[in-house]
Amino acid sequence: MNLTLHVWRQAGPNQEGWFETYRATDISEHMSFLEMLDLVNEGLVRDGKEPIAFDHDCREGICGTCGMMINGQAHGPWDLTTVCQLHMREYRDGQELWIEPWRARAFPVVRDLVVDRTSFDQIIQAGGFISVRTGSAPEANSIPVPKRAADAAFDAAACIGCGACVAACPNASAMLFTAAKVAHLGFLPQGEPERDQRAIDMVTVHDDEGFGNCTNHGACQVACPQGISVDYIARLNRDLLRATLRGRRARRRRAATARHSVCGGGGT
Amino acid sequence: MQLDARIPAGPIADKWSRHRFEMKLVNPANKRRFDIIVVGTGLAGASAAATMAELGYNVKCFSFHDSPRRAHSIAAQGGINAAKNYQNDGDSIYRLFYDTVKGGDFRAREANVYRLAELSLNIIDQAVAQGVPFAREYGGHLANRSFGGAQVSRTFYARGQTGQQLLLGAYQALERQVAAGKIQMYSRHEMLDLVVVDGVACGIVTRDLISGKVERWAGHAVALATGGYSNVFFLSTNAKGCNVTATWRAHRRGAGFANPCFTQIHPTCIPASGEYQSKLTLMSESLRNDGRIWVPRKAGDARLPHQIPESERDYYLERFYPSFGNLAPRDISSRRAKEMVDAGHGVGPRQTGVYLDFTQAIERLGRDAISERYGNLFAMYEKITGEDPYRTPMRIYPAPHYTMGGLWVDYDLMSTVPGLFVLGEANFSDHGANRLGASALMQGLADGYFIAPLTVGNYLASTNPKPIATNHPAFADTEREVKERTDRLLAVKGRQTVDDLHIELGRLMWNRCGMARSADALREALARIPEMRERFWREVRVPGSGATLNQSLEKAGRVADFFEFAELMCYDALTRDESAGGHYRVEHTDAEGEARRDDQRFTHVAVWEFKGVGSQPARHQEELEFEHVPLSTRRYK
Secondary structure (H helix, E strand, C coil): CCCEEEEEECCCCCCCCEEEEEEEEECCCEEEEEHHHHHHHHHHHHHCCCCCCCCCCCCCCCCCCCEEEEEEEECCCCCCCCCCCHHHHCCCCCCCCEEEECCCCCCCEEECCCCCCCHHHHHHHCCCCCCCCCCCCCHHHHHHHHHHHHHHHHHHCCCCCCHHHHHCCCCCCHHHHHHHHHHHHHCCCCHHEEEHHHHHHHHHHHHHHCCCCCCCCCCHHCCCCCCEEEEEHHHHHHHHHHHHHHCCCCCCCHHHHHHHHHCCCCCC | CCCCCCCCCCCHHHHHHHHHHHCCCCCHHHHHEEEEEEECCCCHHHHHHHHHHHCCEEEEECCCCCCCHHHHHHHHHCCCECCCCCCCCCHHHHHHHHHHHHCCCCCCCCCHEEEHHHHHHHHHHHHHHHHHCCEEEECCCCCECCCCCCCCCCEEECCHHHHHHHHHHHHHHHHHHHHCCEEEEEEEEEEECCCEEEEEEEEEEEEEEECEEEEEECCEEEEECCCHHHHHCCCCCCCCCCCCHHHHHHHHHCCEEECCCCCEEEECCCCCCCCCCCCCCCHHHHHHHCCCEEEECCCCCCCCCCHHHHHHCCHHHHHCCCCHHHCCCCHHHHHHHHHHHHHHHHHHHCCEEEEEECHHHHHHHHHHHHHHHHHHHHHHHHHHCCCCCCCCCEEEEEEEEEECEEECCCCCCCCCCCCCCEEEHHECCCCCCCCCCHHHHHHHHHHHHHHHHHHHHHHHHHCCCCCCCCCCCCHHHHHHHHHHHHHHHHCCCCCCCCCHHHHHHHHHHHHCCCCCHHHHHHHHHHHHHHHHHHHHHHHCCCCCCCCCHHHHHHHHHHHHHHHHHHHHHHHHHHHHHCCCCECCCCCCEECCCCCCCCCCHHHHEEEECCCCCCCCCCCEEECCCCCCCCCCCCCCC
């Protein structure tokens, strides 16, 4: 099949971007979407042009590196699927596709379809962990965890950190990402001691990083390739309320501008 | 090249605890005076960085990914072994040790493997304490499953995403130390060379992948945890970014490379669907617990699977290996699949697969039980192939997956370059000629959480290395070489893309140095690789500049190193004139087609010394002794 692609090109974080139109020809239905882009890029290189930059790595839907908007949908039209697992049998000959990077203030564009998601690491740094030093763990079976709790923790922990939730949200909120980590750790007895503080700290940094607030659109859940439920956001709100009532205060605030000091990319 | 493995004395069960006592310690107040460079943030790198930071060292951690959480450990599906014996089925540290040595076809170091089996217990404890949501029984205790090559249930798992959950545990521990200020994390920084002064590793040179800036970093010790080199085949189950550059550059600076020909071909991957294929996808081998592998008895049978009656199916693994059946080890399962396909029994549109059939398991256990165990794998298979494995058998075929070879290390995980430590898949230790399923995660975490943090300390305490400033001439020289190389890649402006050339190399390696190898084919490869490498440097086209994000340039640098490394791999495969584990030489088989080792001549580690590009490398040997697991022929009948 042959397709027309309108792809966002942008040379750097503070530069103007534009849509460039390309023809993708002789595309097999068995190709993955990224293999189709590979093919377009190979053609561009042969023509002496610069290929479209896009992030990708495992191409198995688990590393969370890839992600782009296709016709306004994060990761394209398939449910529970990252763009690397989307296959071209979805499309028909002659279709036109608009391909864009994630758009969010907290995800500045690095180049073309590549964005800087360092802000997710910042949210994890705020408290997305259980404070246990190597070596101090008790025997693994000494604390039984009900299967239901373990399964629920897993469902939340399945988040791949791709950022589709942010891209899909009209407020560019990362509440689903934040809530999933708070829920994962909060469902487990091991995570209980830091539960209140974790909720407060992670939400604080979430806001500081420039993500918007959640207004219950639910677009995040629809876009999430792992099917993370918005119920976790409700759970996060309960955790947050409880922590606040118990008088917890955020341990740290950091300026959003500080975050690019190490990891390249410019802030906007 | 000195190859002293420095294995501690004493009974095997006491070696590690005795060594821990005998190692020198760094005074807690002095730890903060030491800078340690960790390259790579997979299981081994992230766990090592986090643990060394907890101990008080200053850690600088580098990753070419946008976030440490992207490392390819994340894609490990099936599980992690540990000798907990929670199933009361006769498991023990000794049995895990025994299975691993035997599974590795007697080409691993006994002392290392025993330590690995010992530490497997601590890993599970640590992971659970971090909140890794392993599968559990209804009573709340941890669940286990059996895994290829083992007759006990010792594999811990988190659905089909065990690697992801373990990596997130290590990543979170790492981020905790970043927040504490003990780790400086440099994402999107690729290590392009090692800096060695007076024979001692003292830093690295990186390229900032966003700005293109080439930078120098000094440390009192350098730990590489940069994974394996399966992408030398172009098509493998590794992530697209996986590469040999860090270890190859260290090799060029003096680190011995051990057993590069020991590569693992995973038996259960989705067959390639066309020439445009960019990578292969693994289906966890845990599927073999419930799926049955078969091909049509009649060669060239083009009927759909459900049209082929039971009597006309060949469940060949069950036929060849009645006691292990579909759980036969990876190397054996892969080879048998290749034989079936080569003999014309292949299935699917390109006749390049064998069936993995769940019909009976679904009848026996119900669809829900199968979905609970493998739901995400079935969904992934359906996305890729458009076929529903609940209804029609999966098609699978072997693919390069893991590399047992790697930089040589002693018992302390230190390479032949003092101060350079190598962790996880990047080193050669523990798996011998073949890795058992669910052992890679175990090794990465044992190295990172429990071994390197102590042995690096021992190195620092006993040598008290002096800090080398980054204005030392060695840093300047190394930086200049990195820049020159980058400029050279950009200046070729040839006619072929990096992928064109990489695909060509990959095809050569797969056909000549893949699942079945012969002296003739390897000699042919050795004759062709230098010519192909020369053509790479004449024909490659790398668009853009070095001063921005340039993914073609990143790829080109990695592929250029594969062109050098491939030659070493073939030398190793040629000189190891025996079959062992994943290294199968067609000249060395018994009457039943099983691999035949030559213990007389090859009970050793082959360690290669770099002698210049295009020059034959020097081969050294570390002799292996088997005191506890007597040398025997692996039999899985």
